[in-house]
Amino acid sequence: MSNSTHPHDWSEAARMLHARLGGRCLHSDVRELLAGPLCTRVLVACSGGADSVFMLCQLWAQAEVLGIELVVAHYNHRWRGEDSALDAKFVRELARRLDCEFVTAERPDNEAAFTETTARALRLEFLRTAANAHGCGCIAFGHQQDDILETQLQRLARGSGADGLAAPRPIHRFEAYPTHVRPVLHLRAGDIRMALNACEIPWREDSSNDDMGISRNALRRRVIPDLMDALARDVSAGAARSRFLLEEDATALDFLAREHLPEAFKASAALDRKALRAAPRGLTRRALSAWLSAHDLIQSVSAPAMDLLMDAVYDGKRKNRLSAGAVYLVLDDRSVKFEAVRDSRGGPTVEPCFIEGGESVILSTGALLETEVIELNDALRSDILTGGVDEKQQAYIAVEEGQAFEVRGWQPGDRFRPIGAPGRKKLKDWFIDRRIPVKERKLLPVVLSSEGEIIWVPGLPPADVLKISAATKQALRLTYEHRNPL
Helix, strand or coil: CCCCCCCCCHHHHHHHHHHHHHHHHCCHHHHHHHCCCCCCEEEEECCCCHHHHHHHHHHHHHHHHHCCEEEEEEEECCCCCHHHHHHHHHHHHHHHHCCCEEEEEECCCCCCCCCHHHHHHHHHHHHHHHHHHCCCCEEECCCCHHHHHHHHHHHHHHCCCHHHHCCCCCEECCCCCCEEECCCCCCCHHHHHHHHHHCCCCCCCCHHHHCCCCHHHHHHHHHHHHHHHHHCCCHHHHHHHHHHHHHHHHHHHHHHHHHHCHHHHCCCCEEEHHHHHHCCHHHHHHHHHHHHHHCCCHHHCCHHHHHHHHHHHHCCCCCEEEEECCEEEEECCCEEEEEECCCCCCCCCCCCEEEECCCEEECCCCCEEEEEEEECCHHHHHHHHCCCCCCCCEEEECCCCCCEEEEECCCCCCEECECCCCCCEEHHHHHHHCCCCHHHHCCCCEEECCCCCEEECCCCCCEHHHCCCCCCCEEEEEEEECCCCC
16 A cells, blocks of 8 residues: 555554564564663654554554654655655654654755665764754664665675675664664565555555666566576575574674774774784684774775785785875784874875775875766766766766776876877876866875776866766766865
Protein backbone atom coordinates (compact mmCIF):
# COMPACT_ATOMS: atom_id res chain seq x y z
CA MET A 1 0.00 0.00 0.00
CA SER A 2 2.46 2.61 -1.21
CA ASN A 3 0.42 5.81 -1.09
CA SER A 4 0.13 8.89 1.10
CA THR A 5 -3.24 8.13 2.69
CA HIS A 6 -3.06 7.98 6.50
CA PRO A 7 -5.07 5.48 8.56
CA HIS A 8 -7.87 6.87 10.67
CA ASP A 9 -5.97 5.83 13.79
CA TRP A 10 -2.19 5.46 13.47
CA SER A 11 -1.87 4.41 17.10
CA GLU A 12 -4.21 1.46 16.65
CA ALA A 13 -2.51 0.51 13.38
CA ALA A 14 0.90 0.49 15.07
CA ARG A 15 -0.42 -1.73 17.87
CA MET A 16 -1.92 -4.14 15.34
CA LEU A 17 1.43 -4.30 13.52
CA HIS A 18 3.25 -5.09 16.75
CA ALA A 19 0.72 -7.76 17.71
CA ARG A 20 1.12 -9.40 14.30
CA LEU A 21 4.84 -10.04 14.75
CA GLY A 22 5.03 -10.31 18.52
CA GLY A 23 8.40 -10.64 20.21
CA ARG A 24 10.43 -10.99 17.01
CA CYS A 25 9.60 -7.52 15.68
CA LEU A 26 12.77 -5.94 17.13
CA HIS A 27 16.29 -7.35 16.92
CA SER A 28 17.11 -8.92 20.28
CA ASP A 29 20.41 -7.04 20.71
CA VAL A 30 18.76 -3.71 19.92
CA ARG A 31 15.87 -4.45 22.29
CA GLU A 32 18.33 -5.15 25.11
CA LEU A 33 20.21 -1.91 24.45
CA LEU A 34 17.05 0.21 24.30
CA ALA A 35 15.76 -1.31 27.53
CA GLY A 36 18.92 -0.16 29.30
CA PRO A 37 19.87 3.27 30.64
CA LEU A 38 22.03 4.50 27.74
CA CYS A 39 19.36 5.23 25.11
CA THR A 40 16.33 6.74 26.83
CA ARG A 41 15.70 9.03 23.85
CA VAL A 42 15.93 7.65 20.31
CA LEU A 43 16.09 9.60 17.06
CA VAL A 44 14.17 7.59 14.45
CA ALA A 45 15.37 8.20 10.87
CA CYS A 46 12.21 7.97 8.79
CA SER A 47 12.19 8.49 5.03
CA GLY A 48 8.54 7.54 4.70
CA GLY A 49 9.44 4.27 2.97
CA ALA A 50 8.14 0.86 4.04
CA ASP A 51 11.13 -0.16 6.17
CA SER A 52 11.38 3.05 8.22
CA VAL A 53 7.60 3.33 8.68
CA PHE A 54 7.53 -0.26 9.93
CA MET A 55 10.42 0.43 12.31
CA LEU A 56 8.84 3.60 13.67
CA CYS A 57 5.53 1.83 14.34
CA GLN A 58 7.26 -1.05 16.13
CA LEU A 59 9.36 1.26 18.30
CA TRP A 60 6.32 3.39 19.14
CA ALA A 61 4.27 0.33 20.12
CA GLN A 62 6.97 -0.73 22.60
CA ALA A 63 8.25 2.68 23.71
CA GLU A 64 6.53 2.57 27.09
CA VAL A 65 7.73 -0.95 27.89
CA LEU A 66 11.29 -0.09 26.82
CA GLY A 67 11.22 3.23 28.64
CA ILE A 68 12.18 5.31 25.61
CA GLU A 69 11.01 8.55 24.01
CA LEU A 70 11.02 8.89 20.22
CA VAL A 71 12.03 11.85 18.07
CA VAL A 72 11.17 11.38 14.39
CA ALA A 73 13.68 12.82 11.91
CA HIS A 74 13.27 13.28 8.16
CA TYR A 75 15.83 14.65 5.68
CA ASN A 76 14.51 16.02 2.39
CA HIS A 77 17.11 15.58 -0.36
CA ARG A 78 14.85 17.46 -2.80
CA TRP A 79 15.75 15.00 -5.54
CA ARG A 80 12.23 14.38 -6.78
CA GLY A 81 10.57 17.78 -6.60
CA GLU A 82 6.98 17.60 -5.39
CA ASP A 83 7.30 13.91 -4.48
CA SER A 84 10.08 14.73 -2.03
CA ALA A 85 7.92 17.43 -0.45
CA LEU A 86 5.07 14.92 -0.13
CA ASP A 87 7.42 12.44 1.58
CA ALA A 88 8.28 15.07 4.18
CA LYS A 89 4.60 15.95 4.65
CA PHE A 90 3.73 12.27 5.10
CA VAL A 91 6.38 11.72 7.81
CA ARG A 92 5.49 14.95 9.59
CA GLU A 93 1.84 13.88 9.77
CA LEU A 94 2.83 10.38 10.92
CA ALA A 95 4.89 11.84 13.76
CA ARG A 96 2.01 14.14 14.72
CA ARG A 97 -0.49 11.26 14.80
CA LEU A 98 1.85 9.25 17.04
CA ASP A 99 2.46 12.31 19.23
CA CYS A 100 6.22 12.24 18.61
CA GLU A 101 8.60 15.16 18.35
CA PHE A 102 9.52 15.86 14.73
CA VAL A 103 12.65 17.38 13.24
CA THR A 104 13.46 17.93 9.58
CA ALA A 105 15.88 19.65 7.22
CA GLU A 106 16.31 20.14 3.48
CA ARG A 107 19.36 19.85 1.27
CA PRO A 108 20.76 23.39 0.95
CA ASP A 109 20.95 25.03 -2.46
CA ASN A 110 24.76 25.01 -2.46
CA GLU A 111 24.94 21.22 -2.10
CA ALA A 112 24.63 19.43 -5.44
CA ALA A 113 23.64 15.96 -4.22
CA PHE A 114 24.05 14.11 -7.51
CA THR A 115 25.18 10.83 -6.00
CA GLU A 116 24.32 8.25 -3.37
CA THR A 117 27.47 8.98 -1.38
CA THR A 118 26.87 12.74 -1.21
CA ALA A 119 23.24 12.25 -0.24
CA ARG A 120 24.17 9.72 2.46
CA ALA A 121 26.76 12.07 3.96
CA LEU A 122 24.34 15.02 4.08
CA ARG A 123 21.63 12.92 5.71
CA LEU A 124 24.00 11.43 8.28
CA GLU A 125 25.32 14.85 9.25
CA PHE A 126 21.75 16.07 9.78
CA LEU A 127 20.80 13.01 11.86
CA ARG A 128 23.83 13.25 14.13
CA THR A 129 23.34 16.97 14.65
CA ALA A 130 19.63 16.46 15.39
CA ALA A 131 20.35 13.61 17.80
CA ASN A 132 22.75 15.77 19.80
CA ALA A 133 20.36 18.72 19.80
CA HIS A 134 17.48 16.58 21.11
CA GLY A 135 19.48 14.60 23.67
CA CYS A 136 19.17 11.28 21.82
CA GLY A 137 21.76 8.63 22.66
CA CYS A 138 20.78 6.44 19.69
CA ILE A 139 19.82 6.90 16.06
CA ALA A 140 17.54 4.17 14.66
CA PHE A 141 17.85 3.23 10.99
CA GLY A 142 15.42 1.10 9.01
CA HIS A 143 17.90 -1.25 7.36
CA GLN A 144 16.54 -4.77 6.94
CA GLN A 145 18.05 -8.15 6.07
CA ASP A 146 18.02 -7.70 2.29
CA ASP A 147 20.22 -4.60 2.70
CA ILE A 148 23.04 -6.75 4.05
CA LEU A 149 23.88 -8.57 0.81
CA GLU A 150 23.62 -5.36 -1.22
CA THR A 151 26.08 -3.66 1.14
CA GLN A 152 28.46 -6.62 1.10
CA LEU A 153 28.55 -6.75 -2.70
CA GLN A 154 29.31 -3.03 -2.90
CA ARG A 155 32.06 -3.33 -0.30
CA LEU A 156 33.55 -6.45 -1.88
CA ALA A 157 33.97 -4.40 -5.05
CA ARG A 158 35.91 -1.82 -2.99
CA GLY A 159 38.09 -4.43 -1.30
CA SER A 160 36.75 -4.07 2.26
CA GLY A 161 38.00 -6.17 5.17
CA ALA A 162 36.10 -7.92 7.96
CA ASP A 163 34.84 -4.69 9.56
CA GLY A 164 33.45 -3.40 6.28
CA LEU A 165 31.80 -6.70 5.40
CA ALA A 166 30.26 -6.97 8.88
CA ALA A 167 28.10 -3.94 8.06
CA PRO A 168 25.39 -2.95 8.55
CA ARG A 169 25.51 -3.99 12.21
CA PRO A 170 22.46 -4.11 14.50
CA ILE A 171 24.41 -1.93 16.95
CA HIS A 172 27.29 0.31 15.90
CA ARG A 173 28.97 2.36 18.63
CA PHE A 174 31.07 5.47 18.03
CA GLU A 175 33.27 7.44 20.39
CA ALA A 176 32.20 10.87 19.10
CA TYR A 177 28.65 10.21 17.84
CA PRO A 178 25.38 8.69 19.05
CA THR A 179 25.09 4.90 18.73
CA HIS A 180 23.50 3.63 15.51
CA VAL A 181 20.88 0.90 15.93
CA ARG A 182 19.02 -1.12 13.30
CA PRO A 183 16.00 -2.65 15.04
CA VAL A 184 14.62 -4.54 11.99
CA LEU A 185 17.87 -5.82 10.49
CA HIS A 186 16.76 -9.42 11.09
CA LEU A 187 13.58 -9.11 8.99
CA ARG A 188 13.17 -9.53 5.21
CA ALA A 189 11.85 -6.69 3.06
CA GLY A 190 9.04 -8.86 1.74
CA ASP A 191 7.87 -9.79 5.22
CA ILE A 192 7.87 -6.15 6.28
CA ARG A 193 5.68 -5.13 3.35
CA MET A 194 3.32 -8.05 3.85
CA ALA A 195 2.83 -7.06 7.49
CA LEU A 196 2.21 -3.41 6.58
CA ASN A 197 -0.33 -4.38 3.95
CA ALA A 198 -2.09 -6.78 6.33
CA CYS A 199 -2.55 -3.93 8.81
CA GLU A 200 -3.48 -1.45 6.03
CA ILE A 201 -0.52 0.78 6.88
CA PRO A 202 0.63 2.98 3.97
CA TRP A 203 4.11 4.15 3.07
CA ARG A 204 5.74 6.34 0.46
CA GLU A 205 7.39 4.62 -2.50
CA ASP A 206 10.53 6.34 -3.83
CA SER A 207 10.42 6.39 -7.63
CA SER A 208 14.22 6.58 -7.76
CA ASN A 209 14.24 2.94 -6.60
CA ASP A 210 13.45 2.09 -10.24
CA ASP A 211 16.56 3.90 -11.53
CA MET A 212 18.97 1.17 -12.65
CA GLY A 213 21.71 3.80 -12.89
CA ILE A 214 21.92 3.66 -9.08
CA SER A 215 24.20 0.76 -8.20
CA ARG A 216 22.18 -0.49 -5.22
CA ASN A 217 19.03 -0.66 -7.34
CA ALA A 218 20.84 -2.60 -10.05
CA LEU A 219 22.10 -5.07 -7.46
CA ARG A 220 18.63 -5.49 -5.97
CA ARG A 221 16.72 -5.86 -9.23
CA ARG A 222 19.21 -7.62 -11.49
CA VAL A 223 22.34 -9.07 -9.89
CA ILE A 224 20.91 -10.62 -6.72
CA PRO A 225 17.94 -12.36 -8.42
CA ASP A 226 20.35 -13.87 -10.97
CA LEU A 227 22.67 -14.94 -8.14
CA MET A 228 19.80 -16.65 -6.32
CA ASP A 229 18.79 -18.47 -9.50
CA ALA A 230 22.36 -19.54 -10.26
CA LEU A 231 22.99 -20.89 -6.76
CA ALA A 232 19.45 -22.10 -6.11
CA ARG A 233 19.52 -20.88 -2.54
CA ASP A 234 18.56 -17.92 -0.36
CA VAL A 235 21.68 -15.80 -0.75
CA SER A 236 20.31 -12.99 1.44
CA ALA A 237 19.96 -15.33 4.41
CA GLY A 238 23.46 -16.64 3.78
CA ALA A 239 24.83 -13.10 3.63
CA ALA A 240 23.13 -12.28 6.94
CA ARG A 241 24.82 -15.26 8.59
CA SER A 242 28.19 -14.29 7.09
CA ARG A 243 27.72 -10.74 8.41
CA PHE A 244 27.09 -12.12 11.90
CA LEU A 245 30.20 -14.36 11.76
CA LEU A 246 32.35 -11.55 10.38
CA GLU A 247 31.22 -9.29 13.20
CA GLU A 248 32.29 -11.97 15.68
CA ASP A 249 35.69 -12.19 13.99
CA ALA A 250 36.09 -8.41 13.82
CA THR A 251 35.27 -8.08 17.52
CA ALA A 252 37.82 -10.78 18.39
CA LEU A 253 40.51 -9.12 16.26
CA ASP A 254 39.80 -5.78 17.87
CA PHE A 255 40.17 -7.34 21.33
CA LEU A 256 43.49 -8.95 20.39
CA ALA A 257 44.80 -5.78 18.76
CA ARG A 258 44.02 -3.75 21.88
CA GLU A 259 45.73 -6.38 24.01
CA HIS A 260 48.92 -6.67 21.93
CA LEU A 261 49.24 -3.08 20.66
CA PRO A 262 47.48 -0.92 23.29
CA GLU A 263 49.35 2.30 22.45
CA ALA A 264 47.64 2.44 19.05
CA PHE A 265 44.28 2.89 20.75
CA LYS A 266 45.41 5.73 23.03
CA ALA A 267 46.23 8.42 20.43
CA SER A 268 49.91 8.04 21.27
CA ALA A 269 52.38 10.34 19.53
CA ALA A 270 54.38 7.34 18.26
CA LEU A 271 54.09 3.57 17.91
CA ASP A 272 56.71 0.89 18.54
CA ARG A 273 57.66 -0.37 15.09
CA LYS A 274 59.19 -3.55 16.49
CA ALA A 275 55.92 -4.38 18.24
CA LEU A 276 54.02 -3.72 15.04
CA ARG A 277 56.35 -6.00 13.07
CA ALA A 278 56.08 -8.75 15.68
CA ALA A 279 52.29 -8.84 15.48
CA PRO A 280 50.29 -10.64 12.76
CA ARG A 281 49.48 -8.35 9.86
CA GLY A 282 45.76 -8.38 10.64
CA LEU A 283 46.36 -6.96 14.13
CA THR A 284 48.89 -4.43 12.88
CA ARG A 285 46.57 -3.12 10.17
CA ARG A 286 43.77 -2.76 12.72
CA ALA A 287 46.08 -0.98 15.16
CA LEU A 288 47.36 1.44 12.53
CA SER A 289 43.80 2.25 11.45
CA ALA A 290 42.82 2.94 15.06
CA TRP A 291 45.92 5.10 15.57
CA LEU A 292 45.25 7.16 12.44
CA SER A 293 41.59 7.52 13.40
CA ALA A 294 42.53 8.75 16.86
CA HIS A 295 44.55 11.53 15.20
CA ASP A 296 41.77 12.33 12.65
CA LEU A 297 43.96 11.17 9.78
CA ILE A 298 42.22 8.00 8.58
CA GLN A 299 40.38 9.93 5.84
CA SER A 300 43.76 11.09 4.51
CA VAL A 301 44.96 7.53 3.94
CA SER A 302 43.42 5.73 0.98
CA ALA A 303 43.34 1.96 0.66
CA PRO A 304 46.49 1.90 -1.55
CA ALA A 305 48.24 4.23 0.90
CA MET A 306 47.38 1.93 3.81
CA ASP A 307 48.86 -1.00 1.90
CA LEU A 308 52.04 1.04 1.36
CA LEU A 309 52.18 1.86 5.09
CA MET A 310 51.77 -1.81 5.99
CA ASP A 311 54.55 -2.80 3.60
CA ALA A 312 56.78 -0.05 5.02
CA VAL A 313 56.27 -1.34 8.57
CA TYR A 314 57.25 -4.89 7.68
CA ASP A 315 59.94 -4.43 5.02
CA GLY A 316 63.66 -4.32 5.76
CA LYS A 317 64.10 -0.64 4.97
CA ARG A 318 65.35 1.10 8.10
CA LYS A 319 63.82 4.49 7.33
CA ASN A 320 60.77 5.50 5.34
CA ARG A 321 58.50 8.48 4.93
CA LEU A 322 54.90 8.50 3.70
CA SER A 323 52.36 11.29 3.30
CA ALA A 324 49.12 11.34 5.30
CA GLY A 325 47.30 14.61 4.77
CA ALA A 326 48.85 17.37 6.84
CA VAL A 327 51.63 15.15 8.21
CA TYR A 328 54.28 12.68 7.19
CA LEU A 329 54.36 9.20 8.67
CA VAL A 330 58.04 8.73 9.49
CA LEU A 331 59.39 5.23 10.12
CA ASP A 332 62.77 4.40 11.62
CA ASP A 333 64.21 1.31 13.34
CA ARG A 334 62.24 1.86 16.50
CA SER A 335 59.08 3.84 15.81
CA VAL A 336 56.34 5.12 13.57
CA LYS A 337 55.50 8.75 14.27
CA PHE A 338 54.16 11.98 12.78
CA GLU A 339 56.05 14.89 11.29
CA ALA A 340 54.31 18.10 10.22
CA VAL A 341 54.40 18.98 6.53
CA ARG A 342 55.79 22.43 5.83
CA ASP A 343 57.91 23.97 3.09
CA SER A 344 61.02 26.08 3.70
CA ARG A 345 58.91 29.21 4.22
CA GLY A 346 56.53 27.50 6.62
CA GLY A 347 53.63 27.16 4.17
CA PRO A 348 51.74 23.97 3.32
CA THR A 349 52.61 21.91 0.24
CA VAL A 350 50.86 19.11 -1.63
CA GLU A 351 52.57 15.90 -0.63
CA PRO A 352 52.17 12.80 -2.84
CA CYS A 353 49.43 10.30 -2.04
CA PHE A 354 47.37 7.69 -3.85
CA ILE A 355 43.61 7.40 -4.17
CA GLU A 356 41.20 5.00 -5.83
CA GLY A 357 38.05 5.99 -7.66
CA GLY A 358 35.28 6.39 -5.09
CA GLU A 359 37.62 7.43 -2.26
CA SER A 360 38.33 10.78 -0.62
CA VAL A 361 41.54 12.20 0.78
CA ILE A 362 42.47 15.20 2.90
CA LEU A 363 45.60 16.63 1.30
CA SER A 364 48.60 17.91 3.20
CA THR A 365 47.37 21.45 2.45
CA GLY A 366 44.17 20.72 4.36
CA ALA A 367 42.12 20.67 1.15
CA LEU A 368 39.65 17.88 0.43
CA LEU A 369 39.78 15.88 -2.81
CA GLU A 370 36.86 13.55 -3.42
CA THR A 371 36.33 11.08 -6.25
CA GLU A 372 33.13 9.27 -7.08
CA VAL A 373 32.05 6.96 -9.89
CA ILE A 374 28.63 8.07 -11.11
CA GLU A 375 26.11 7.16 -13.78
CA LEU A 376 25.42 10.09 -16.12
CA ASN A 377 21.85 11.11 -16.84
CA ASP A 378 20.91 13.31 -19.82
CA ALA A 379 20.68 16.50 -17.78
CA LEU A 380 24.07 16.12 -16.12
CA ARG A 381 25.77 15.03 -19.35
CA SER A 382 24.38 18.09 -21.10
CA ASP A 383 25.58 20.32 -18.28
CA ILE A 384 29.09 18.89 -18.60
CA LEU A 385 29.23 19.16 -22.39
CA THR A 386 28.02 22.77 -22.37
CA GLY A 387 30.59 23.89 -19.80
CA GLY A 388 28.26 24.13 -16.83
CA VAL A 389 30.84 22.76 -14.37
CA ASP A 390 32.96 24.98 -12.14
CA GLU A 391 36.50 24.01 -13.18
CA LYS A 392 37.93 25.31 -9.91
CA GLN A 393 35.95 22.77 -7.91
CA GLN A 394 34.84 19.90 -10.15
CA ALA A 395 35.78 17.78 -13.14
CA TYR A 396 34.14 14.82 -14.86
CA ILE A 397 36.35 12.37 -16.71
CA ALA A 398 35.62 9.21 -18.66
CA VAL A 399 37.50 6.42 -16.89
CA GLU A 400 36.70 2.83 -15.99
CA GLU A 401 35.75 1.95 -12.43
CA GLY A 402 38.45 0.61 -10.12
CA GLN A 403 41.39 2.75 -11.28
CA ALA A 404 43.88 4.31 -8.89
CA PHE A 405 45.40 7.78 -9.17
CA GLU A 406 48.41 9.64 -7.82
CA VAL A 407 47.94 13.09 -6.35
CA ARG A 408 50.94 15.39 -5.94
CA GLY A 409 51.97 19.01 -6.27
CA TRP A 410 53.03 20.85 -9.42
CA GLN A 411 56.54 20.01 -10.62
CA PRO A 412 58.67 21.98 -13.10
CA GLY A 413 58.35 20.43 -16.55
CA ASP A 414 54.80 19.12 -16.04
CA ARG A 415 52.94 19.17 -19.36
CA PHE A 416 49.20 18.97 -19.84
CA ARG A 417 46.55 19.02 -22.57
CA PRO A 418 43.15 20.08 -21.19
CA ILE A 419 39.91 19.77 -23.14
CA GLY A 420 39.89 21.91 -26.27
CA ALA A 421 43.63 22.57 -26.34
CA PRO A 422 45.42 21.92 -29.67
CA GLY A 423 48.26 20.16 -27.87
CA ARG A 424 50.25 19.80 -24.66
CA LYS A 425 52.18 22.63 -23.08
CA LYS A 426 53.79 23.31 -19.75
CA LEU A 427 51.48 23.43 -16.78
CA LYS A 428 53.24 26.62 -15.72
CA ASP A 429 52.09 28.27 -18.95
CA TRP A 430 48.51 27.18 -18.32
CA PHE A 431 48.75 28.75 -14.85
CA ILE A 432 49.96 32.00 -16.40
CA ASP A 433 47.20 31.95 -19.03
CA ARG A 434 44.57 31.47 -16.31
CA ARG A 435 46.17 34.14 -14.08
CA ILE A 436 46.60 31.68 -11.21
CA PRO A 437 48.88 33.34 -8.61
CA VAL A 438 52.22 31.72 -7.84
CA LYS A 439 51.27 31.12 -4.19
CA GLU A 440 48.10 29.33 -5.25
CA ARG A 441 49.87 27.11 -7.81
CA LYS A 442 51.86 25.28 -5.13
CA LEU A 443 48.64 24.48 -3.26
CA LEU A 444 46.79 22.94 -6.20
CA PRO A 445 46.74 19.14 -6.47
CA VAL A 446 47.85 17.55 -9.73
CA VAL A 447 45.89 14.34 -10.36
CA LEU A 448 47.67 11.75 -12.49
CA SER A 449 46.59 8.46 -14.04
CA SER A 450 48.34 5.19 -13.26
CA GLU A 451 50.43 5.85 -16.41
CA GLY A 452 51.62 9.17 -14.98
CA GLU A 453 49.57 11.40 -17.30
CA ILE A 454 47.98 14.51 -15.78
CA ILE A 455 44.20 14.18 -15.87
CA TRP A 456 43.12 17.26 -13.89
CA VAL A 457 44.31 20.31 -11.99
CA PRO A 458 41.65 22.45 -10.25
CA GLY A 459 41.15 25.66 -12.20
CA LEU A 460 41.66 23.91 -15.55
CA PRO A 461 39.45 21.62 -17.66
CA PRO A 462 40.21 17.89 -17.36
CA ALA A 463 42.44 16.04 -19.82
CA ASP A 464 41.22 16.12 -23.42
CA VAL A 465 41.90 12.41 -23.87
CA LEU A 466 39.42 11.61 -21.08
CA LYS A 467 36.66 14.07 -21.98
CA ILE A 468 33.00 13.16 -21.64
CA SER A 469 31.17 12.48 -24.92
CA ALA A 470 27.49 12.21 -25.80
CA ALA A 471 27.84 8.42 -25.54
CA THR A 472 29.54 8.36 -22.10
CA LYS A 473 27.36 6.60 -19.55
CA GLN A 474 29.70 6.42 -16.55
CA ALA A 475 32.17 9.00 -15.30
CA LEU A 476 34.49 9.78 -12.44
CA ARG A 477 33.64 13.00 -10.67
CA LEU A 478 36.52 14.79 -8.94
CA THR A 479 35.65 17.48 -6.42
CA TYR A 480 38.18 19.86 -4.88
CA GLU A 481 37.44 21.94 -1.79
CA HIS A 482 40.11 24.23 -0.44
CA ARG A 483 40.22 24.38 3.35
CA ASN A 484 42.45 25.92 5.95
CA PRO A 485 45.58 23.81 6.60
CA LEU A 486 45.11 21.17 9.29
